[in-house]
Amino acid sequence: MQSMNRKEPQLRRISSIESINKRKQEAPNIAPLGEISAEKIGRLFGQKTPERVIKTDPAPSKIKYKIHRMWLSPIIKRTICFGLPTLLMFMFGTYFLSNDNLRLKFNNVFEDAKLNIQARPEFQIELMKIEGASEALAMSIRKSLKLNFPVSSFKLDLLELKNKIQDMQEVKSASLFLRPGGLLEVDLIERIPLIIWRNGSSLEMIDSEGEISGILASRLDRLDLPLFAGDGAKEYILEALNIYKVAEPISERLRGLRRMGDRRWDMILDRNQIIQLPEFEPINALKHVLVLNSSQNILSRDIVTIDMRDTSRPVLRLSDAANEIIRTSELME
Amino acid sequence: MNTLYENQRTMRQKRRAALQRGVVAILDVGTSKIVCMILQFDPSVQINASEGIGAIANHGSFRVIGVAKTRSRGVKLGEITQMEETERAIRTAVQGAQKMANIRVDHVMVCFSGAQPKSYGLAGDVQVETGSVTNADIGRVLASCDTPNFGEDRETIHAMPVNFALDQNPSLSDPRGQIGHLLSVDLHLLTIDARILRNLITCIKRCDLELAGVVSSAYASAISSLVEDEQELGAACIDIGGGSTSVSVFLRKQMIFADSVRIGGDHVTSDLSSGLQIPRNTAERIKTIHGGVIATSMDDREMIDVDGQTGDWDHDRRKFTRSEIIGIIRPRIEEILEEVYHKLQAARFDTLPSQRIVLTGGASQIPGMEGLASRILGQQVRLGRPLRVHGLPQAATGPDYAAPVGLALYAAHPQDECWDFDLPERRMGAMPMKRAMQWVKNNW
Numbered sequence: 001m002q003s004m005n006r007k008e009p010q011l012r013r014i015s016s017i018e019s020i021n022k023r024k025q026e027a028p029n030i031a032p033l034g035e036i037s038a039e040k041i042g043r044l045f046g047q048k049t050p051e052r053v054i055k056t057d058p059a060p061s062k063i064k065y066k067i068h069r070m071w072l073s074p075i076i077k078r079t080i081c082f083g084l085p086t087l088l089m090f091m092f093g094t095y096f097l098s099n100d101n102l103r104l105k106f107n108n109v110f111e112d113a114k115l116n117i118q119a120r121p122e123f124q125i126e127l128m129k130i131e132g133a134s135e136a137l138a139m140s141i142r143k144s145l146k147l148n149f150p151v152s153s154f155k156l157d158l159l160e161l162k163n164k165i166q167d168m169q170e171v172k173s174a175s176l177f178l179r180p181g182g183l184l185e186v187d188l189i190e191r192i193p194l195i196i197w198r199n200g201s202s203l204e205m206i207d208s209e210g211e212i213s214g215i216l217a218s219r220l221d222r223l224d225l226p227l228f229a230g231d232g233a234k235e236y237i238l239e240a241l242n243i244y245k246v247a248e249p250i251s252e253r254l255r256g257l258r259r260m261g262d263r264r265w266d267m268i269l270d271r272n273q274i275i276q277l278p279e280f281e282p283i284n285a286l287k288h289v290l291v292l293n294s295s296q297n298i299l300s301r302d303i304v305t306i307d308m309r310d311t312s313r314p315v316l317r318l319s320d321a322a323n324e325i326i327r328t329s330e331l332m333e
Numbered sequence: 334m335n336t337l338y339e340n341q342r343t344m345r346q347k348r349r350a351a352l353q354r355g356v357v358a359i360l361d362v363g364t365s366k367i368v369c370m371i372l373q374f375d376p377s378v379q380i381n382a383s384e385g386i387g388a389i390a391n392h393g394s395f396r397v398i399g400v401a402k403t404r405s406r407g408v409k410l411g412e413i414t415q416m417e418e419t420e421r422a423i424r425t426a427v428q429g430a431q432k433m434a435n436i437r438v439d440h441v442m443v444c445f446s447g448a449q450p451k452s453y454g455l456a457g458d459v460q461v462e463t464g465s466v467t468n469a470d471i472g473r474v475l476a477s478c479d480t481p482n483f484g485e486d487r488e489t490i491h492a493m494p495v496n497f498a499l500d501q502n503p504s505l506s507d508p509r510g511q512i513g514h515l516l517s518v519d520l521h522l523l524t525i526d527a528r529i530l531r532n533l534i535t536c537i538k539r540c541d542l543e544l545a546g547v548v549s550s551a552y553a554s555a556i557s558s559l560v561e562d563e564q565e566l567g568a569a570c571i572d573i574g575g576g577s578t579s580v581s582v583f584l585r586k587q588m589i590f591a592d593s594v595r596i597g598g599d600h601v602t603s604d605l606s607s608g609l610q611i612p613r614n615t616a617e618r619i620k621t622i623h624g625g626v627i628a629t630s631m632d633d634r635e636m637i638d639v640d641g642q643t644g645d646w647d648h649d650r651r652k653f654t655r656s657e658i659i660g661i662i663r664p665r666i667e668e669i670l671e672e673v674y675h676k677l678q679a680a681r682f683d684t685l686p687s688q689r690i691v692l693t694g695g696a697s698q699i700p701g702m703e704g705l706a707s708r709i710l711g712q713q714v715r716l717g718r719p720l721r722v723h724g725l726p727q728a729a730t731g732p733d734y735a736a737p738v739g740l741a742l743y744a745a746h747p748q749d750e751c752w753d754f755d756l757p758e759r760r761m762g763a764m765p766m767k768r769a770m771q772w773v774k775n776n777w
Binding site for chain 1 (some may be wrong): 359403421422424425428431432435437503540541
């Protein structure tokens with residue numbers, strides 16, 4: 001081989017002191033040779049150190065090889081991956097179930113944790129807001145639900161509460177919501193009473209659907225509602241309301257309508273005056289009375305009953321006092 | 334030959350058991366690398382295979398699910414020289430392949446190129462007993478071949494019936510069921526050095542693997558790189574490996590000759606290493622990157638750096654032209670090819686109807702190899718690559734994988750050999766007792 005000793009031409013010989021000085025400039029933190037690694041020496045002095053090749057044996061050791069093979073065999077793999085965990089779980093489960101003390105302890109811990117979470121402020125309900133109800137109704141709802149705030153929302157059975165509210169006569173429907181910020185919102189639709197019906201000794205308020213929407217203690221509580229009484233009055237409410245409407249001019253004096261013998265209406269005014277209306281066309285008869293009243297002030301006189309049952313011939317009955325006066329005046333004459 | 338016959342029969346049984354399980358490993362113990370391939374056999378294709386052989390020697394029936402290659406250690410000239418090292422290398426390869434396949438293999442088929450294979454052509458004839466040829470007749474005719482005295486320490490690795498003749502019909506591949514009187518057979522016997530085979534078997538046993546077959550790599554690489562008509566009309570497959578070069582000659586789809594030349598690519602590397610005074614690793618790298626066998630004037634100008642790590646600046650900064658490197662490689666390659674030529678001459682390759690030569694193996698990838706080989710061996714030279722098989726990674730499809738791929742094909746569809754037929758028991762009587770004792774001794 002002719003090319004074995006091919007040399008690169010060297011331009012200038014650098015003296016050793018010169019070169020050391022130069023290298024000191026290049027590497028100011030130069031250290032004594034004993035303290036620096038061979039690699040660094042090589043770098044500093046421009047030499048190439050033989051690369052240290054860490055020779056690792058790629059071959060697996062005999063044990064490793066056997067374990068790997070065992071791991072790959074399906075029975076052992078299945079045993080380790082499936083059988084062993086199952087066995088452990090079974091063992092633990094059996095131990096747990098057979099040990100009363102442990103189970104009790106576990107249950108306690110679980111219950112405590114549950115209660116702790118339920119008692120957190122995030123789940124506390126502090127207020128109940130009732131919307132769409134009169135103040136009296138709201139009060140009675142609050143009273144009947146008997147909720148002690150604050151209460152955890154986990155302890156509220158909203159369905160039960162809703163049923164309880166809807167069972168009240170005054171309530172048509174109710175919906176309950178839990179709002180963020182600890183608010184229990186109750187949206188109500190109240191039954192609006194239309195009339196009062198005297199049923200025996202009780203005064204029942206009835207709404208447009210014919211449902212009882214409450215019981216009054218005294219008629220004076222709701223003077224604005226018309227009062228009906230008598231057997232079968234409930235079935236003829238519409239007729240009675242029409243009569244009420246016609247009786248507008250004497251509404252000041254009107255006390256109510258009474259169904260007589262489930263056949264016809266009596267209109268009762270104050271001073272116990274009674275207008276007996278006929279079975280058929282009671283409105284015309286009433287209008288007749290009103291005309292009489294406006295022309296002759298018939299109602300302000302001392303008359304107990306105006307009998308309009310025979311529409312062609314109204315019959316008046318005077319009070320005892322009037323009869324007495326008439327009788328004495330006739331005697332005087 | 335009887336114990337060997339039994340050995341081979343048990344290996345066949347193990348191969349059948351492996352196929353039943355569906356997984357078998359292929360191990361190619363070479364001088365420069367050890368390859369392990371794990372094959373998974375598809376049972377549905379196996380069913381078809383029982384009816385008849387599938388297309389292209391049944392090679393659709395399996396799939397390669399794991400391949401691992403490792404640098405071979407302790408192997409020289411295709412023979413194990415350091416058992417421990419080789420065992421480690423085999424473990425590395427097998428574990429790598431198992432890891433890739435995620436499956437455990439127990440059965441392994443091995444091929445190797447060393448151990449000085451020698452071919453014998455035997456002939457035997459026998460009278461057909463029942464009028465038509467049966468399996469028993471074939472067994473008898475195979476047993477009637479007079480075995481040459483090839484020495485105590487040699488064992489038969491292949492004993493293939495190459496050709497049958499029945500009365501006047503000189504070439505039958507399968508005479509079973511045919512009617513005739515005189516059945517004769519040509520048997521190709523391949524023997525190798527038994528001690529080397531025993532070393533290999535010990536290595537495999539130490540890796541907890543069971544041997545399901547041993548194949549000469551000359552045969553294996555020919556199966557994968559010769560195409561069907563080449564096998565039919567006559568061709569030679571030359572597998573230039575690391576430590577040895579194996580030669581096999583095929584005619585009528587049967588191997589009729591196999592031999593090996595104990596020179597290979599590693600010798601080229603050591604030539605370069607000593608010639609240029611560089612380490613073997615560097616020499617190997619230069620050989621694979623810049624190697625060649627035909628120099629042109631362009632190569633005089635192509636300078637190649639040799640990185641040394643001796644610390645001597647002059648020594649480490651040398652440069653060589655590519656033609657210098659070719660000048661070292663070429664004589665060695667020529668030597669290999671000339672040796673191969675002599676082997677082929679000895680096998681009377683020139684009398685075959687077609688004289689196709691297929692070069693394969695790692696060293697056949699040197700540029701210009703084809704041209705050089707055609708000058709020495711004959712005009713019909715081509716470079717062979719192994720057949721495509723399912724699931725083989727791209728990296729493992731080069732000519733250096735010819736032997737393992739061929740072995741995989743062989744595992745799927747082995748050639749019928751002597752031990753596939755029931756040979757008539759020559760000495761009845763005391764034998765069964767003796768064999769039972771032997772079995773107890775071997776196994777306890």
